[in-house]
Amino acid sequence: MHAFRTHTCAGLTKDDVGQTIRLSGWVHRIRDHGGVLFIDLRDHYGMTQLLCDPDSPVFQDVEKVRAEWCIRIDGTVKARDADLVNPKIPTGEVEVFIRDMEVLGSASELPLQVFGDQEYPEETRLRYRFLDLRRDAMQQNMILRSNVVRSIRNRMWDQGFNEFQTPIITASSPEGARDFVVPSRLHPGKVYALPQAPQQFKQLLMVSGFDKYFQIAPCFRDEDPRADRSPTDFYQLDMEMSFVRQEDVFAAIQPVVQGLFEEFGKGRKVDTDWPLISYRDAALKYGTDKPDLRNPIEMQVVSEHFRGSGFAIFANLLEQDGTEIRAIPAPTGGSRKFCDRMNKFAQGEGLPGMGYIFWREGSEGMEAAGPLAKNIGPERTEAIRQQLDLGVGDAAFFLGGKPSTFEAVAGRARTVIGEELGLTDKDRFAFAWIVDFPMYERDDEGQLDFSHNPFSMPQGGMDALEGDPEDVLGYQYDLACNGYELISGAIRNHRPEIMFKAFELAGYGRDEVEKRFGGMVKAFQYGAPPHGGCAAGIDRIVMLLADEANIREVILFPMNQRAEDLMMGAPSEPVSGQLLELGLRVVPKD
Numbered sequence: 352m353h354a355f356r357t358h359t360c361a362g363l364t365k366d367d368v369g370q371t372i373r374l375s376g377w378v379h380r381i382r383d384h385g386g387v388l389f390i391d392l393r394d395h396y397g398m399t400q401l402l403c404d405p406d407s408p409v410f411q412d413v414e415k416v417r418a419e420w421c422i423r424i425d426g427t428v429k430a431r432d433a434d435l436v437n438p439k440i441p442t443g444e445v446e447v448f449i450r451d452m453e454v455l456g457s458a459s460e461l462p463l464q465v466f467g468d469q470e471y472p473e474e475t476r477l478r479y480r481f482l483d484l485r486r487d488a489m490q491q492n493m494i495l496r497s498n499v500v501r502s503i504r505n506r507m508w509d510q511g512f513n514e515f516q517t518p519i520i521t522a523s524s525p526e527g528a529r530d531f532v533v534p535s536r537l538h539p540g541k542v543y544a545l546p547q548a549p550q551q552f553k554q555l556l557m558v559s560g561f562d563k564y565f566q567i568a569p570c571f572r573d574e575d576p577r578a579d580r581s582p583t584d585f586y587q588l589d590m591e592m593s594f595v596r597q598e599d600v601f602a603a604i605q606p607v608v609q610g611l612f613e614e615f616g617k618g619r620k621v622d623t624d625w626p627l628i629s630y631r632d633a634a635l636k637y638g639t640d641k642p643d644l645r646n647p648i649e650m651q652v653v654s655e656h657f658r659g660s661g662f663a664i665f666a667n668l669l670e671q672d673g674t675e676i677r678a679i680p681a682p683t684g685g686s687r688k689f690c691d692r693m694n695k696f697a698q699g700e701g702l703p704g705m706g707y708i709f710w711r712e713g714s715e716g717m718e719a720a721g722p723l724a725k726n727i728g729p730e731r732t733e734a735i736r737q738q739l740d741l742g743v744g745d746a747a748f749f750l751g752g753k754p755s756t757f758e759a760v761a762g763r764a765r766t767v768i769g770e771e772l773g774l775t776d777k778d779r780f781a782f783a784w785i786v787d788f789p790m791y792e793r794d795d796e797g798q799l800d801f802s803h804n805p806f807s808m809p810q811g812g813m814d815a816l817e818g819d820p821e822d823v824l825g826y827q828y829d830l831a832c833n834g835y836e837l838i839s840g841a842i843r844n845h846r847p848e849i850m851f852k853a854f855e856l857a858g859y860g861r862d863e864v865e866k867r868f869g870g871m872v873k874a875f876q877y878g879a880p881p882h883g884g885c886a887a888g889i890d891r892i893v894m895l896l897a898d899e900a901n902i903r904e905v906i907l908f909p910m911n912q913r914a915e916d917l918m919m920g921a922p923s924e925p926v927s928g929q930l931l932e933l934g935l936r937v938v939p940k941d
Contacts, residue, residue, distance in 0.1 A: 355423055355455075361397025365444045367428045372447065374399060375423040375455065377485065378416055380466045388413055390449075392424070395490070399442045401426065403449040412452055419465055419482070421456035424449050473903070478917040480908055492905050495615060496893045500567055502614060503588055503889070506607045512563040512590065517552035519545065519569070523867070529573035531583070539934040545571035545584075548886060550806060551871050553591040554843055557882040558874040565590040567889065573914075579835060579891060579902050582914040591884030597826055597842055600883050601625075601784060604838065608830070608887065612780045615896045620779040625830075629787040633831075634754065635677075638762020640788075643834035644781035646769030650761060653678045653749070656735050662726040665706070668751050676751040677761060680739045681768045684746040685709035689771070690721065693748055696767055700760045702750070708732060709746035717743050766834065780832055780895070788827040791820045791856065800857050803827045807841035808883075809853060816852045826883070837892060840885025847875045 355375040363372065376394035383389075390401040390413070401424060403413040416422060426447040437443030462478075463471045465485045476483040483489055504514070523530045523544040530544040546552075548570050556564045568589040574582050588607075592600060605625060612621045622644075633640050636649040654676045657665040668674050684690070690707040697705035706723045719732040739747055748764060750757040769775040790809050792802035799820055807825040809815045815823045830838035844850045850872070854864045865872055893905040903909040910916055930936060 352425075359396040360392055360394040360399040361441050363399055363428055363442045363445050363447070365430055368430045368445060370428050371425065371450075372428055373423065373425050374401075374447065376421070377465075378418055378420045378422060381416065381418065389446075390416065392422070393485075397442065398440050400431075400437075400446040401449050402429075402446055407449050409449060409452045412454075413449060416452075416454070417458060419458040419461055419485070420454060421458075423453045423455055425451040473911065474917060477903075477909070477911050480918050484907065489904075492893070492897045492899070493907060495897055496889075496905055499611060499615060499893055499896065500889065502611055503567070503607065506610055507565045507588075507590070510563070510603060510607070512565040513561060514566055515556060515561070515564055516566060517546070517549040517556075517568065521546050521552075531571045531573050534933040534935055536932050547572050548587070549589050550804075551868065553589060553884060554806065554845075554871060554882065555874055557591055557593045557843075558877070558879045562593050563590075564592075564884075568886075579894065581890065581902060581906060581909060582912075583910050586889045588887040588889060589884070590886070591882060593880040593882045595842070595881070595883050597786070597828060597883065600840060600842075600885055601828075604830075604885060604887070608782070608837065608892075611892065612896065616780060617896075620776075622779065622781045625782040625784055627784045627786050630785055630789065631787070633783075633785050634758055638758050638760075638765055639834075640785050640829060641831040641834060641836045642762075642783060642785075643766060643769075643775065644783055644831075645777070645779050645833060646765065646775040648680055648682075648765050648769050648774065650677050650679050650765060651739060652676070653735055653738065654751075656731045656738075657727065657749075657751075660727040660731055662706075662723055665749070665751050673753050674751065675754065676749055677754075677757075678735065678739055679748045679750075679761060679765050679768060680741055681746040681748060681772060682741065682774065683744055683772050684768060685711060685744040686746075687720070690746055690748075692771075693764065693768065696764060697750075697760065700763065702757070702760060705764065706749040707746055708735065708749075710736060710741060710743050712743055723749065782830060782832050782837075785829045785831055786827075787824045788829075789821065790823040790825040790827075790853070793821070798858065804839070804841045805854065805857070806843050806850075808844040808846075809849070812846070813849050813852060816849070816856060820856045828885070830885075830887075833895060835891055835895065836888070837895075838885050838887045840883065842881070842883035845875055845879040845881055847872055850875070 352373055357373045360374055360376050374392055376392045379391040379393040379398060381388065381390050386404065388403045392399050392401050403410055407413065426449045428445050428447055431444055431446055461482065463475055463482055465482060484493065520533060520543045528547055530547065533543040533545065535541045535543060549566060549568050553564055566589045568587055569584055570587055571584045574580060590604065592603060609621060609623065630640055633642055638650065652675050654669055657676050658669050660666050665676050669676065686709065690709055694704045694707065708719050708721045708724045710717055710719055719729065724732045735747065741747060750761050788803045790802065790807065791799050793799055803825060804827055807827045810824045810826055826842035828840055829836050844853060851861050851864060890902050890906055894902050897905055899905055908918065915921065
């Protein structure tokens with residue numbers, strides 16, 4: 352007999368009745384029924400019910416067992432009484448009478464229970480992650496993640512992609528986030544960087560003549576944490592292709608992503624028509640570049656209805672350059688109670704409020720209500736209603752100013768309205784390609800910088816870079832799904848002269864470009880093919896498939912909100928010998 356088990360805890364059936372077997376696992380739950388002990392024994396595969404009474408030679412030992420002890424038992428398989436069969440588990444027709452037991456690992460008092468659905472503070476869960484991961488929901492999430500990665504690999508191989516591994520220790524690269532730097536012992540005063548993405552290496556693979564590359568790539572970015580983003584590291588499906596246009600990349604990746612959601616989406620509808628939406632239209636209609644298309648609401652510009660109107664706040668606002676008024680339609684939201692609730696939402700977002708109009712049945716037919724309706728009059732109100740295609744029982748909310756000041760709040764308001772009014776289809780995965788991103792943007796100090804991937808090809812090539820940089824669009828694209836960005840990619844800039852000009856506009860001189868990206872610049876001088884690709888966030892894909900709102904629920908050992916590993920104690924203070932070897936010293940903060 353095997354030292355630890357003849358079967359797993361999901362492997363016994365009524366065909367095994369009468370056999371002597373051996374199981375190993377964790378004590379999930381103990382029940383004492385009048386001197387007869389029932390133990391649910393759990394392993395990675397499932398659960399088996401054990402029983403022990405005073406007739407067992409190890410009854411006194413079994414009485415000492417507590418939850419989450421790791422034990423090995425020998426016993427006889429018995430059939431359960433018909434009225435005690437548990438159809439919810441594979442072993443529900445049998446139980447095992449314990450005849451021998453060995454404690455493989457006892458457990459101290461538990462800081463969190465594995466059995467049950469109790470909620471625990473995230474700090475406790477992360478500090479004792481090894482216990483947290485024993486819980487069924489976490490086991491299912493991690494198995495889902497493993498299966499998703501396996502499916503990705505199979506789908507990419509089936510399309511003729513080759514999997515290659517790129518370096519983890521490399522040079523710093525401007526990818527839009529902070530690098531994690533690694534001091535060099537052999538080269539004092541110099542540092543390596545952990546890659547934010549395999550960007551340069553995958554482009555160099557295309558120059559090297561490999562036509563289709565992919566990798567399940569670890570990426571490292573020193574970022575502020577969010578619910579849908581890890582503050583330190585994450586994994587992505589990284590891919591690149593030679594001799595392709597934007598639509599070729601779309602055609603290659605859609606079957607992979609669509610297939611994943613069909614395979615693991617638990618029967619939810621998966622949209623097969625993925626529209627192309629320009630970045631400008633996405634911002635206008637949805638207030639975000641990652642719209643949730645399950646929500647049918649589309650915002651519209653209604654500035655003309657308020658220009659010169661009796662509503663002085665909007666009328667005066669429109670006299671300033673670059674301002675506009677946008678409406679958020681709210682079908683079925685036509686009650687003062689709901690409008691007041693949304694007005695309070697806007698105040699919680701830091702705005703003075705949010706204007707509204709709602710339409711109701713009046714004594715002489717349909718009438719518009721709300722402060723805005725009274726100020727602008729029935730003619731303008733009716734024009735707004737017709738433009739928005741609204742009717743009795745509907746409402747519209749209004750925000751104004753320069754779009755950059757209210758667009759994000761308008762997008763969040765659209766989301767809240769869609770959810771509260773039940774307009775958002777929760778049983779669906781809706782995808783859209785967001786395209787035509789601006790190449791450049793200005794920071795708070797007015798300095799021009801890349802707004803997206805700096806290695807992208809500008810639409811129009813060199814000619815486009817001769818005009819206003821803020822008008823330049825890139826061959827850049829994101830895939831949005833249910834309000835999240837799943838994929839980001841671009842057709843790459845493989846022409847050195849265009850690359851130098853693109854970086855020059857962002858404030859990087861030729862010498863700096865050659866210093867920071869010397870390998871890629873040099874490679875592009877030796878017959879670089881047109882190429883492009885993208886990267887899909889695996890953590891975020893699994894988060895959506897698992898119906899989780901927090902990305903830490905699908906990562907085995909995540910950091911907390913402060914980028915700390917509470918279980919392993921990272922980050923930790925370096926010992927003096929390490930600093931001495933590296934030629935470093937710590938400068939205390941004031």
